[in-house]
Amino acid sequence: xxxxxxxxxxxxxxNLLIKKPKEGYSSVKNDICDALCKxxxxxxxxxxxxxxxxxxxxxxxxxxxxxxxxxxxxxxxxLIYLIHKEKKSIILLDIYPKRGNHKKNSIDKAEINRLLAxxxxxxxxxxxxxxxxxxxxxxxx
Amino acid sequence: xxxxxxxxxxxxxxxxxxxxxxxxxTQLNKFLDIVLDYQASLxxxxxxIDELTESIIKAQNKISIQEFYKIEKGLVSLHKKLVELYxxxxxxxxxxxxxxxxxxxxxxxxxxxxxxxxxxRIFRIELDEDREYEHFVNIINDL
Numbered sequence: 001x002x003x004x005x006x007x008x009x010x011x012x013x014x015n016l017l018i019k020k021p022k023e024g025y026s027s028v029k030n031d032i033c034d035a036l037c038k039x040x041x042x043x044x045x046x047x048x049x050x051x052x053x054x055x056x057x058x059x060x061x062x063x064x065x066x067x068x069x070x071x072x073x074x075x076x077x078x079l080i081y082l083i084h085k086e087k088k089s090i091i092l093l094d095i096y097p098k099r100g101n102h103k104k105n106s107i108d109k110a111e112i113n114r115l116l117a118x119x120x121x122x123x124x125x126x127x128x129x130x131x132x133x134x135x136x137x138x139x140x141x
Numbered sequence: 142x143x144x145x146x147x148x149x150x151x152x153x154x155x156x157x158x159x160x161x162x163x164x165x166x167t168q169l170n171k172f173l174d175i176v177l178d179y180q181a182s183l184x185x186x187x188x189x190i191d192e193l194t195e196s197i198i199k200a201q202n203k204i205s206i207q208e209f210y211k212i213e214k215g216l217v218s219l220h221k222k223l224v225e226l227y228x229x230x231x232x233x234x235x236x237x238x239x240x241x242x243x244x245x246x247x248x249x250x251x252x253x254x255x256x257x258x259x260x261x262r263i264f265r266i267e268l269d270e271d272r273e274y275e276h277f278v279n280i281i282n283d284l
Contacts, residue, residue, distance in 0.1 A: 056282045082281070109270040116277035 002041045004135075005126040006092040009118045013095050014135075016102060023101050027068030029134045032079060032095070035064050037131045041088045052112075057084045059093075059112065066097065075099050080107060080115065091119055091126065147260070
């Protein structure tokens with residue numbers, strides 16, 4: 001069973017998307033959960049649309065549909081996460097849409113570095129989530 | 142050829158162009174007053190080029206974005222001075238035409254230098270980003 005954590009950068013991006021339902025991003029939590037909740041660590045390790053494979057982890061960009069707007073994977077969201085190969089934990093780093101007010105075309109090297117810095121700096125204070133329940137924030141047992 | 146070599150070559154070209162411009166002194170003898178003014182401007186341009194060369198030499202040991210800003214600032218100043226020269230020489234058509242062709246070459250070599258510095262800066266930024274990425278990779282691999 002995988003554990004899902006998020007950085008403050010991810011939560012900031014997520015909150016921006018769900019803040020105004022009229023902007024058409026309100027399904028984002030469901031879309032993330034649908035893509036990940038039915039799969040085990042090994043499955044998720046194989047998912048990617050783009051990735052950097054390192055010794056003990058991978059950085060992955062995954063295409064997700066926007067079910068609320070009936071948009072395909074190509075026009076939906078991009079989820080950036082880091083998956084540890086041994087520890088079976090996934091760190092959600094960023095989420096952005098490909099369409100609408102908050103659209104972003106791609107993510108560059110400097111931005112990836114900024115997300116990694118955020119992860120490294122937050123260390124023990126990452127937020128644990130329930131992937132089966134709309135990314136509900138949980139307290140580590 | 143490395144970026145530093147390209148930049149150094151372009152600096153040599155700029156210097157050669159300046160030397161050509163300086164040789165205008167003989168051709169412009171009858172416009173002595175103008176030439177004297179011109180020489181003063183050239184001296185100032187030489188000083189700027191020397192500063193640029195010094196920055197490049199320093200940059201070979203320790204390259205920082207600040208060095209590039211200094212070089213860019215120098216180039217902007219050069220362009221400004223060249224424009225002043227154009228205006229000055231425009232008073233006399235013969236002198237102006239000779240000056241124009243030399244200064245055009247000078248402009249061209251300065252632009253080449255600027256382009257090679259820009260290329261180098263992009264290369265440096267990418268290198269810095271790669272190093273920064275490797276730094277985080279090492280930390281996360283050890284987590």
